[in-house]
Structures are given as structure tokens and as C-alpha cells.
Amino acid sequence: MHNPHATMDDIARECGLSKKTVSRVFCDSTAVKKATRDKVMEVAKRLRYEVNILARNLNQNQSGFIGVATPLDAMLPGNYFAEIFQGFRRAIPDESGYIFALFDTNSESFNDGEKLAKLYRQRRVDGLLVVALHTHDRFVGTLEQVHVPMVIVGEKSANRSVCSVFCDDEFGINQLCSYLYSLGHRRIAFVQGSNEYATSLRRKETFLQFMKSKGLEIPSGYIQPGDNSPRSGRAAAQILLQTTPRPTAIMAGNDAMAIAIMETLRAHNVRVPEDISVTGFDDDTASRQCSPLLTTAHQPISDMGEFGARKLIYAINSKTLPRGNTMMEPSLIIRESTASPRP
Amino acid sequence: MHNPHATMDDIARECGLSKKTVSRVFCDSTAVKKATRDKVMEVAKRLRYEVNILARNLNQNQSGFIGVATPLDAMLPGNYFAEIFQGFRRAIPDESGYIFALFDTNSESFNDGEKLAKLYRQRRVDGLLVVALHTHDRFVGTLEQVHVPMVIVGEKSANRSVCSVFCDDEFGINQLCSYLYSLGHRRIAFVQGSNEYATSLRRKETFLQFMKSKGLEIPSGYIQPGDNSPRSGRAAAQILLQTTPRPTAIMAGNDAMAIAIMETLRAHNVRVPEDISVTGFDDDTASRQCSPLLTTAHQPISDMGEFGARKLIYAINSKTLPRGNTMMEPSLIIRESTASPRP
DNA sequence: TTGTAGGCGTTATCAG
DNA sequence: CTGATAACGCCTACAA
Numbered sequence: 001m002h003n004p005h006a007t008m009d010d011i012a013r014e015c016g017l018s019k020k021t022v023s024r025v026f027c028d029s030t031a032v033k034k035a036t037r038d039k040v041m042e043v044a045k046r047l048r049y050e051v052n053i054l055a056r057n058l059n060q061n062q063s064g065f066i067g068v069a070t071p072l073d074a075m076l077p078g079n080y081f082a083e084i085f086q087g088f089r090r091a092i093p094d095e096s097g098y099i100f101a102l103f104d105t106n107s108e109s110f111n112d113g114e115k116l117a118k119l120y121r122q123r124r125v126d127g128l129l130v131v132a133l134h135t136h137d138r139f140v141g142t143l144e145q146v147h148v149p150m151v152i153v154g155e156k157s158a159n160r161s162v163c164s165v166f167c168d169d170e171f172g173i174n175q176l177c178s179y180l181y182s183l184g185h186r187r188i189a190f191v192q193g194s195n196e197y198a199t200s201l202r203r204k205e206t207f208l209q210f211m212k213s214k215g216l217e218i219p220s221g222y223i224q225p226g227d228n229s230p231r232s233g234r235a236a237a238q239i240l241l242q243t244t245p246r247p248t249a250i251m252a253g254n255d256a257m258a259i260a261i262m263e264t265l266r267a268h269n270v271r272v273p274e275d276i277s278v279t280g281f282d283d284d285t286a287s288r289q290c291s292p293l294l295t296t297a298h299q300p301i302s303d304m305g306e307f308g309a310r311k312l313i314y315a316i317n318s319k320t321l322p323r324g325n326t327m328m329e330p331s332l333i334i335r336e337s338t339a340s341p342r343p
Numbered sequence: 344m345h346n347p348h349a350t351m352d353d354i355a356r357e358c359g360l361s362k363k364t365v366s367r368v369f370c371d372s373t374a375v376k377k378a379t380r381d382k383v384m385e386v387a388k389r390l391r392y393e394v395n396i397l398a399r400n401l402n403q404n405q406s407g408f409i410g411v412a413t414p415l416d417a418m419l420p421g422n423y424f425a426e427i428f429q430g431f432r433r434a435i436p437d438e439s440g441y442i443f444a445l446f447d448t449n450s451e452s453f454n455d456g457e458k459l460a461k462l463y464r465q466r467r468v469d470g471l472l473v474v475a476l477h478t479h480d481r482f483v484g485t486l487e488q489v490h491v492p493m494v495i496v497g498e499k500s501a502n503r504s505v506c507s508v509f510c511d512d513e514f515g516i517n518q519l520c521s522y523l524y525s526l527g528h529r530r531i532a533f534v535q536g537s538n539e540y541a542t543s544l545r546r547k548e549t550f551l552q553f554m555k556s557k558g559l560e561i562p563s564g565y566i567q568p569g570d571n572s573p574r575s576g577r578a579a580a581q582i583l584l585q586t587t588p589r590p591t592a593i594m595a596g597n598d599a600m601a602i603a604i605m606e607t608l609r610a611h612n613v614r615v616p617e618d619i620s621v622t623g624f625d626d627d628t629a630s631r632q633c634s635p636l637l638t639t640a641h642q643p644i645s646d647m648g649e650f651g652a653r654k655l656i657y658a659i660n661s662k663t664l665p666r667g668n669t670m671m672e673p674s675l676i677i678r679e680s681t682a683s684p685r686p
Numbered sequence: 687t688t689g690t691a692g693g694c695g696t697t698a699t700c701a702g
Numbered sequence: 703c704t705g706a707t708a709a710c711g712c713c714t715a716c717a718a
Contacts, residue, residue, distance in 0.1 A: 019689090020714095023713065033687060036687080042709075054397070055710070056711040058711080061397070073425075076419070076424065081419065101442045121348060231632060351695065394696050396696095401695080402696045402710055403696085433696065
């Protein structure tokens, strides 16, 4: 369908040089006479030559690809993945020569890790960045045995020896709780994120512990299930509106649900924050654009991505496995959606 | 850092067979005696052998990667890319053996196409799916010369000979316009999408033509700039609220802006659709979750993705270049955000 | 500064 | 059905 790609042989022949000299030019390594180099470059340009990465990779036993594994359905829409990925790209920019390959951990038979392990054994990827690990994912165990350089971003790995970078959920939730408490709230409801992420559970647990530590009761119906989607936020809000006693504050496991909750409340003529305060978690872009602006916990998402990717690249380059669990601290962002409860 | 991967040689030696026979087993092609095959498989399993894709690819001169090029900053957040990508995956599932590699066309020096062309010449990708082509992107021209198998999804390619799959914007806008017109609207404002996409301009142009064809005036200020973001929708709404005469309907170039417009109107105690009707474009998931539900034009986004990806794969397999421009028809989705204007 | 020989792990060709 | 030999295009080691 088109001229076969030119090879080093073609250039060498054309220049009356050996293959190796041409090779040297493109590794821009060891010394080559300037005249020779120029000539090679000129011919290369004319022939539209590019190094055949396939051959180079075979020779060097590396693929030049970094695998990014995540449940695509849940992660692609919204901002979370986009921000993490921005972080990845800061750590591994185009100039690095690495390319990102996208894998869907939701895909059938992916979560046992066998497929990802295979990708590594096949040398399709040099390392793996795992985003938003599912609690039911089995692959961490599998992958560990394969010794894939791997970093989990956004979730704490159950297995200590697997490298992960995540956010201190407990700290964030405690900050939000304390803030609401200091405003005078005592009847606080909680809308939980998806059961599929350990993070969601940790946030809820922390909330429960806080309430307990303050000796506060949690009326039945105050803990609502959810799945991080606006839809589930709306559903929870509908129920909470009819719960007696009505809560004076609602904490949501993430911003998307919090925003949906605010909209639902407003649609029922319940004012935020005058009648009910609402908080989120993540500090998603949307939390800075909704009305009222959302009080939330800022998660340094893209920094987590960047840090994780740096660890991975470092490990790959040094032919070691990435190590250590890094917890990044969220910060309380007070905006307009919270106020003291009405007397 | 770990045992070197086993190779076919290892297996051949262990089995007392030749490399080629082992190879045959893994190509599951030509006949191999069952006993031989079983033995090979058993040893392979024991040695945790996986075919070295690097070597296979070199031999077959293919990378097994499909490049997906898109302006990541704009496309990753939200639903549009996610839906297109779903379509890609329907056409090119995991079982196909292909993997998606992600490229950012926003990245410096990417939009002239040189970098993408290079990726192909380097054989890092076997083909390219381009999502959301920028008007300022120069790369189509460059890539055409390289004879990269390439399909543009979501935008009409300026160059006829480049394959593209896109939505019939004119049809969609005309449907929306006609519907509003039939409801009795005469003072219709338009909030334009980002200048960076030809689609946005085409939608606006179609609107202008419709108005002209009906002999309707367009008061100054009725055409508002925007960039597809909620933020720009809000800004436009603020201005339109103060424009006299006030429009009875506002058409937005996409759903995200339309939803932001509705929220802004409501925040100013202007009811939708009683006081002002609002329409979107795309039929994004959000348009089915906002309140009131948004009247819009449904774009078969994931189908566009699937169709485009099928064309690409077919071309790659048949060693041809994908051809033809396919226009998919949007459909009018009437929901709650539109009504007859008040007398 | 340049060239030669050999290997990376797979597959194709053509015998046997 | 199986095997020897040569390719794929690059790079490293060692000479010259």
C-alpha cells in the first residue's frame, strides 16, 4: 500500500557507509564525524527514514509502553481520570519516548490479573499504572508474582509490598466532620460511594467513627448507599428529605453525588446551606462551578498521578520494582454549601 | 530483577524439538501432532512462557497498537470521549489483540502531524483514530502523505480523501430550529461552541441560515461565543438575560453549555421552559439527568466510534487505506426544556 | 572514526 | 508432521 519503510541498510548503501555508522548517528551516542553524520541525516530525511522501534525494542527487550489499567466505564467520564492522567503526563512526557496504552480492568477476565500479567510477559508494556483499584480485583496478587513494575494510584493496596499512592481519606473525612461539628451540626447523614472501591468504605467508616467518638446518634436511614454517580446522589437526597428527623447536614462520598444532592434539595425548595449543609470529597472541577460552590476535601489528584508515575519510571530505569505506600494529604476547602444549622 | 523470560528455544530444548515446531504450536496454525503440541503446552505453562510480542512484531512488521489521537485536555473530561471510546472497543475488543495507545494532539508540535507520522514510520502504531480534530490541526495533510491508515471520528475531514465518520450537524440543527419555530419561537439566540472545532462553526452557520430562510432577524447580542464548557454557557446566559428584546429560546452548541444555561436562568428566577426554552446538542448522558430534562439532538456518538474503528481495522487487515466520508444522522430528542413562548 | 560479526526471539521457506 | 536456515532491523562488542 505504500513504499516499504526505509531501513538503515538503505541509508548505509546510499552513503557508502556501514549499517553500524548509521546506527550510531541515530543513537546520537558515540562520536561520528560531523560530515558523515550530516550526510546520513540528509539521506535519512530524503528517504523519510525513522528508526524501526520494533527492531530496537526487540534488541533492548523493552516495549516503550506504559500500561494504564482502570475500569474505563467508571473512570473515563468525569474529571478524576483526566486529572490523574495529567499527572502521569507530567512525569512521563512525550519527550520521554514512552507511550501510554489503555486497558480496561472491567473487561471480562481482567480482574484476576492474568491478562495484565500476560501483557507484561509478552513485553507489550514495560510497567503498569493502575487507577482506581476495585476491591474485587484480584490482580494485585497475580501481578506481584510476575514482578511487573506497577504502581497503584488512588487506592491503597491491600498488599503492603505493592507500591501505591493514595489520599488520606480518614484525615479528609475527619476534617469535614470536625468542621460540620464546629458549626453546630449534630444530625449528619452520609451518602456512601461505590462499594467497589475501598476508598468509599474507608470514608464511611471514618464518618461512623467520628460520630461515635462524639457520642452522636445516627438515626436509621442516615447512611445512604450510592455509587459515586449523580443519579445515586439524587436518589439518596430524595430519601433523606423524607427521613425524620431531617438531617441538618449531608456528607457525600464524592463531589458528583454532593452536587446532585444540592440540586435535588433545591428542586424541593430546600435551601443549601440555610436549611441543609452539604459537603463533598475530591474537589472536582465541578465543585468550583456549581451553585452554591461546594465545601469539600481537596484531593491532590494530579499530584498523586505524577508522583506515582515518577516512581514507576524510576523503577523501570533502575531495573527495580517500585516500592512504598505514599499517602497524600487532602485539605479542607470551605466554600458556600455549609453553614450553621438553623436553631 | 527477575528470571529472564523463557523463550521458544528453552521450550524446544526441554522438549527435544526444534524452535519452529514450538512456534507452530503458538501460531496454532499448521498441523502439529497432538502429543507434541500437548508436551509443548505443558512445558510452556511450567516455564510461564509467553510469546515475545516484540519479536513477533518485528518479524511481521506490525505493532499491534492502534493510536487514538485527541486533544486530551478537552476530551477526557466529560462523556464525549468516553462514548466514542466505547465504540472503538466494540469494534476492536481485547480479543483482537490490539491495544489502544493514547496521544495528545494538544501537546506541543503535535498538531502539524509530524509526530504522529513519525509514530507510524517508527511502527509504534498500525493505524490511527483521530477524535475531535481541531480546525488548526495541520496533521491531516501531513499524515496523508505518510499513508497512515487513519480515520477521523467526530469531525468531517477537510480533505475528501481522508476517511472520516461524523454527525450531520446541519440536519440536527435544522431539526431543532424547525421544532422551536413550530412552537412559535421567533426570537432565538445561539451560543456557539468552541471555535477550535469545525463542527461548532457548522452548527452556528446552519442556525444563521435557518433564521435567514425564515426571514427572521437576529438582534445584536443574540449570537454568543462559547467554548463548549459550562463556564462559557453561564457567561453567555448572563449576557442574554440582559439583552433586549430578551430571547424566547436559547440554542446551545452542545449539552454542557445548555445545562449551564438552564441553571443560570433558574438562578435568576427565569423558568425553563415557561419563560425561555433551551436546547442542546449531542444528547450527552447529563442531558438525561438534569432538570428540566434537556431537549437536544441525539448524536450516535459510540456508533460513530464503532464504525470508524471498524473501517480502520478492515483497512489494516486488507493492507489498504480506509476511505470514504460517512455522515451519521442525529435525531431530535424532545424533552422538558422547550415549550411555546408566552404570548 | 568506522567496520565486522553476531545476537535479540520470532516466523517463512523449503527440505526431509 | 518436523527441522535447518535465513530473514526481520537494530544494537553491542570487538577490531581495525
